[in-house]
Amino acid sequence: MGQAAMNTGVGPALEPILRVEHLTMRFGGLLAVNDLSFDVARGQITALIGPNGAGKTTVFNCITGFYKPTSGRVALMSGGPQSDPAIAALTDSPGRSQRVGRGGVYLLERMADSEIAAQAKVARTFQNIRLFTGMTVLENLIVAQHNWLNHASGYSVLGLVGAKSFREAEAKAVEIAVAWLDCIGLKGRADDPAGALPYGDQRRLEIVRAMCTGPVLLCLDEPAAGLNPRESAELNELLLSIRDGNGTSLLLIEHDMSVVMEISDHIVVLEYGKKISDGTPDYIKNDPKVIAAYLGVEDEEVDEAEAEIEG
Amino acid sequence: MDYFLQQLINGLTLGSVYGLIAIGYTMVYGIIGMINFAHGDVFMLSVFIALILFLLITSLFGGLAIAVALVLVLIIAMALTALWSWAIERVAYRPLRGSFRLAPLISAIGMSIFLINFVQLVQGPRNKSIPPIIEGGFEIQIGSGDITLSYKQILIILTTAVLLAAFWFIVQKTSLGRAQRACEQDRKMASLLGIDVDRTISLTFVMGAALAAVAGVLFMVQYGVVNFSDGFVPGIKAFTAAVLGGIGSLPGAVIGGLLIGLIEVFWSAYFSIDYKDVAAFSILAITLIFMPSGILGKPDVEKV
Amino acid sequence: MSEGEAKTVASDERASFSWISALRDAGFLALFTLGLSFPILAFRTRQDLWHGLVLDPRWDLVATVVAIAFFGRLSWLVVGGRVSRNVQSFATQVGEVLAPLQNYKGTFRLVGLIWLIAYPFLAVLIAGPGGALKWIDNFGIQILIYVMLGWGLNIVVGLAGLLDLGYVAFYAVGAYSTALLSTYFGLSFWICLPLAGIFAAFWGILLGFPVLRLRGDYLAIVTLAFGEIIRLVLINWVELTNGAAGISGIPRPTFFGLPFNASDEGFAAFFGLEFTPLHRLFFLFYLILALALLTNWVTIRLRRLPIGRAWEALREDDIACRSLGIDTVTTKLTAFSIGAMFGGIAGAFFAARLGFISPKSFEFMESAVILSIVVLGGMGSQVGVAIAAVAMIGGTELLRELGWLKSIFGAGFDPTQYRMLLFGMAMVGMMVWRPRGLISKREPSLVLHEKRAIGGDLVKEGQG
Numbered sequence A: 001m002g003q004a005a006m007n008t009g010v011g012p013a014l015e016p017i018l019r020v021e022h023l024t025m026r027f028g029g030l031l032a033v034n035d036l037s038f039d040v041a042r043g044q045i046t047a048l049i050g051p052n053g054a055g056k057t058t059v060f061n062c063i064t065g066f067y068k069p070t071s072g073r074v075a076l077m078s079g080g081p082q083s084d085p086a087i088a089a090l091t092d093s094p095g096r097s098q099r100v101g102r103g104g105v106y107l108l109e110r111m112a113d114s115e116i117a118a119q120a121k122v123a124r125t126f127q128n129i130r131l132f133t134g135m136t137v138l139e140n141l142i143v144a145q146h147n148w149l150n151h152a153s154g155y156s157v158l159g160l161v162g163a164k165s166f167r168e169a170e171a172k173a174v175e176i177a178v179a180w181l182d183c184i185g186l187k188g189r190a191d192d193p194a195g196a197l198p199y200g201d202q203r204r205l206e207i208v209r210a211m212c213t214g215p216v217l218l219c220l221d222e223p224a225a226g227l228n229p230r231e232s233a234e235l236n237e238l239l240l241s242i243r244d245g246n247g248t249s250l251l252l253i254e255h256d257m258s259v260v261m262e263i264s265d266h267i268v269v270l271e272y273g274k275k276i277s278d279g280t281p282d283y284i285k286n287d288p289k290v291i292a293a294y295l296g297v298e299d300e301e302v303d304e305a306e307a308e309i310e311g
Numbered sequence B: 001m002d003y004f005l006q007q008l009i010n011g012l013t014l015g016s017v018y019g020l021i022a023i024g025y026t027m028v029y030g031i032i033g034m035i036n037f038a039h040g041d042v043f044m045l046s047v048f049i050a051l052i053l054f055l056l057i058t059s060l061f062g063g064l065a066i067a068v069a070l071v072l073v074l075i076i077a078m079a080l081t082a083l084w085s086w087a088i089e090r091v092a093y094r095p096l097r098g099s100f101r102l103a104p105l106i107s108a109i110g111m112s113i114f115l116i117n118f119v120q121l122v123q124g125p126r127n128k129s130i131p132p133i134i135e136g137g138f139e140i141q142i143g144s145g146d147i148t149l150s151y152k153q154i155l156i157i158l159t160t161a162v163l164l165a166a167f168w169f170i171v172q173k174t175s176l177g178r179a180q181r182a183c184e185q186d187r188k189m190a191s192l193l194g195i196d197v198d199r200t201i202s203l204t205f206v207m208g209a210a211l212a213a214v215a216g217v218l219f220m221v222q223y224g225v226v227n228f229s230d231g232f233v234p235g236i237k238a239f240t241a242a243v244l245g246g247i248g249s250l251p252g253a254v255i256g257g258l259l260i261g262l263i264e265v266f267w268s269a270y271f272s273i274d275y276k277d278v279a280a281f282s283i284l285a286i287t288l289i290f291m292p293s294g295i296l297g298k299p300d301v302e303k304v
Numbered sequence C: 001m002s003e004g005e006a007k008t009v010a011s012d013e014r015a016s017f018s019w020i021s022a023l024r025d026a027g028f029l030a031l032f033t034l035g036l037s038f039p040i041l042a043f044r045t046r047q048d049l050w051h052g053l054v055l056d057p058r059w060d061l062v063a064t065v066v067a068i069a070f071f072g073r074l075s076w077l078v079v080g081g082r083v084s085r086n087v088q089s090f091a092t093q094v095g096e097v098l099a100p101l102q103n104y105k106g107t108f109r110l111v112g113l114i115w116l117i118a119y120p121f122l123a124v125l126i127a128g129p130g131g132a133l134k135w136i137d138n139f140g141i142q143i144l145i146y147v148m149l150g151w152g153l154n155i156v157v158g159l160a161g162l163l164d165l166g167y168v169a170f171y172a173v174g175a176y177s178t179a180l181l182s183t184y185f186g187l188s189f190w191i192c193l194p195l196a197g198i199f200a201a202f203w204g205i206l207l208g209f210p211v212l213r214l215r216g217d218y219l220a221i222v223t224l225a226f227g228e229i230i231r232l233v234l235i236n237w238v239e240l241t242n243g244a245a246g247i248s249g250i251p252r253p254t255f256f257g258l259p260f261n262a263s264d265e266g267f268a269a270f271f272g273l274e275f276t277p278l279h280r281l282f283f284l285f286y287l288i289l290a291l292a293l294l295t296n297w298v299t300i301r302l303r304r305l306p307i308g309r310a311w312e313a314l315r316e317d318d319i320a321c322r323s324l325g326i327d328t329v330t331t332k333l334t335a336f337s338i339g340a341m342f343g344g345i346a347g348a349f350f351a352a353r354l355g356f357i358s359p360k361s362f363e364f365m366e367s368a369v370i371l372s373i374v375v376l377g378g379m380g381s382q383v384g385v386a387i388a389a390v391a392m393i394g395g396t397e398l399l400r401e402l403g404w405l406k407s408i409f410g411a412g413f414d415p416t417q418y419r420m421l422l423f424g425m426a427m428v429g430m431m432v433w434r435p436r437g438l439i440s441k442r443e444p445s446l447v448l449h450e451k452r453a454i455g456g457d458l459v460k461e462g463q464g
Ligand SMILES: Nc1ncnc2c1ncn2[C@@H]1O[C@H](COP(=O)(O)OP(=O)(O)OP(=O)(O)O)[C@@H](O)[C@H]1O
Pocket: A027, A030, A032, A050, A051, A052, A053, A054, A055, A056, A057, A058, A059, A127, B301, B302, B303
């Protein structure tokens, strides 16, 4: 990224892991997302911001398969750079994914929610926390590793007879879970029900639960909502460590500008389902369209409004 | 052709009864999201009440015209059935408001078991039958054959239409109807705005039961025989009607009722009478699986 | 307690207590009861000789009911608060006393098992060979069948949170496949037993596949519809199932080939014992005990496997499950079919136990009873389900034993008539009293440091 992005607002020249093109989602008469295109860069933190009701969560739901978009393409390129012709070929075929080397191309708009999580390795959290409140913290993280553990249990046959290979796999899963709990300082509460944790801990638990699925792309819907400043700062660290330590790319929706501006590498701004700006934090901060959207006034009135507030 | 028309009339008559019961299911589901499993048995109870009232009134006032007697029976049966339904809601459902989701359903099943056995106990297990109340009808010549439009059928279809119109007026135009719709949308907000939610829900049960009682009186007029176990199957069919029409939708319940009545009658007429209930249950399953929001219901998109 | 005392106690406790308002309250309830009693209780319809319907007034009965309502309400208003407080404090005391017993769970389990194994012998010792028949059959075997069915359904409803109102269909599939296979093809009970489980599981998958995307009450209603369809087909497909008359002459289970009869090849003769019908009952008792324990064992094991945890996660939040890549349809199907399998095995046992089955045994009421056992026991709790089965089935069976009440209420009084009436009332009462069931706590399936039960208020009941 650099000057070009600064000046034009065009996305960074980095190689994308997720490419959203002409995404449209219609609910009856309401166009919640309108012809939206943007990229999520590999190994970076991309933020999706916008006023309430702008359609951010809807974009997430389209990416993670909870909604079927009305039209548009959502391509995930895992493993490494993928060529445009390969994506185009897949789009023309009836297929949903194409494995290439260690990774592959996945057309997420064609896949169901659980397949996206299991095969394309996109994990997410929810705006309203969705933990398994009646299960312990540890159980939450073990459930997140269901697919490979279930396989290791020989689809329950080996597990029923208590095979050694399964017991080892389970110990490994616990090890992974404990490592993540250590990371957010909740190891001591592993045996508490998740619903009994304080709000901030629940948010972080939901994030590491998503990480336990081993994702290449992690989508977080307002992870800082309801957190106090200290918790926000801890969250920033956690997200940066996920980006740097695990090489996971992040896409996050956030209203808390202290989080957004501090940790994101790249920001996409949405208003009424349309993209109004796209660039680095510095660029976004100074984009009059963004300021207008947030203050809800026309461009030229921004200055007046600011003057009034100050005066 | 005449056979077809005859079945059509029979189907509409039966469908009117289902539609009236279905409204009770649909309203309660709309407002508290619960399947009032005991509603079919409330209907059965209302048939018994109507039967006893009819016998009582005709024996007390020997010379009374049948029409007057039936109107009296209708009004008193509606009131008494509504009283039962109010009591049921008060005892079995209200304490469970906002609790564990399965609890009201289990409670309703318990209530259903209670009602069936209560009626069996106090009225005995045998069928109760009375001689036909209204006989005769119009013979209409159509093409080569005759069809019969009995007075009973005219009475049933007319009563249903009139009461549905009155009921529609209550739900659309009165403050009670507004309060109901408000509770449907957001119960907490409605109560903050000063709507007595408990009272509104009780009145919903009362209205549903009153319409079930209308169905009960019409059932008595049409068939003149009832058994304590007669609540379950009509109840399920009326529920099917509610689902088919789109649960929560009042016109849907009526349309669903008519459809179920027609399907049942035509199925029995052209295919096999043994499997007519299988047909009803299959329609229920097929509707729920392929068209869970019914004909007029709002699609239920799960918000994430 | 005399009236004067009651008055002082009441005024001590609540200064505002007023007789006028209490009387008005009770009077209102009495009036209300009168309204409910008219005319359904006040007049009994009777078909007379000419097949006309006549009414027998029963105002004495109405008067009794209204008086009970009035005085019951009045005495509750006067002393009820105190009684309920005493009962509650007593209950908490009992709870505190019993709490340390939690630590001896293993011992309890062992004692319970020994007691169950000794039960038929105890019955014979106490009630004698003639009296024991009833205790082993009506109580022991009957309750254990429901315990097994409850445990089977618990997998579906309690663990996976799928509301199934048609569970009896799988019981029927198991029973009818055993009956048909053994009468048409002469297969032995021991072959029919696993086959019944497999058939039922197969039907579970077949029915489950289309319906498992439905949620909550809709799923309940579709399963109810399927249950009824299967029953109606059993009634109407007379050529295969002999219709409502049912199938009789189903071969009884043998003791590894030794039949329980008085013949020379029989069990008694083989072991040199004197023939008695008790042998078969003992055998059936231990057989259903073993089957129930197998169900329990499998459930407990599965709960600690990924699949079991996925079931519970699904009950907690299926959207979150999908976001974690769990295939919810397959997961639900496994729960549905494993639950169905145990239902089918129980059905096979049922068919062989009586040698006769008919569609009457598989009515909706059975599903409702099994479901209420699961919900009353506390969803997902194995012990709770067992306790609930003993209480509900044993309780209603006990009502049969109340013949002595005839001496109080007169010869016309038949307590068995009240069985299902009380059953329905108990279901309502239990839900109002404990909507989450007897044991609402959940045991974690995996522990890092220390095992602690999870309070019922955090555990969700499932949407699908
Ligand atoms: N399932 C749905 N059915 C109908 N309309 C929907 C649905 N989901 C979202 N919408 C509508 O789409 C619009 C965008 O909603 P969305 O939740 O995506 O906004 P958002 O940007 O996430 O807002 P917030 O910051 O408040 O979370 C809103 O008007 C919302 O009402």
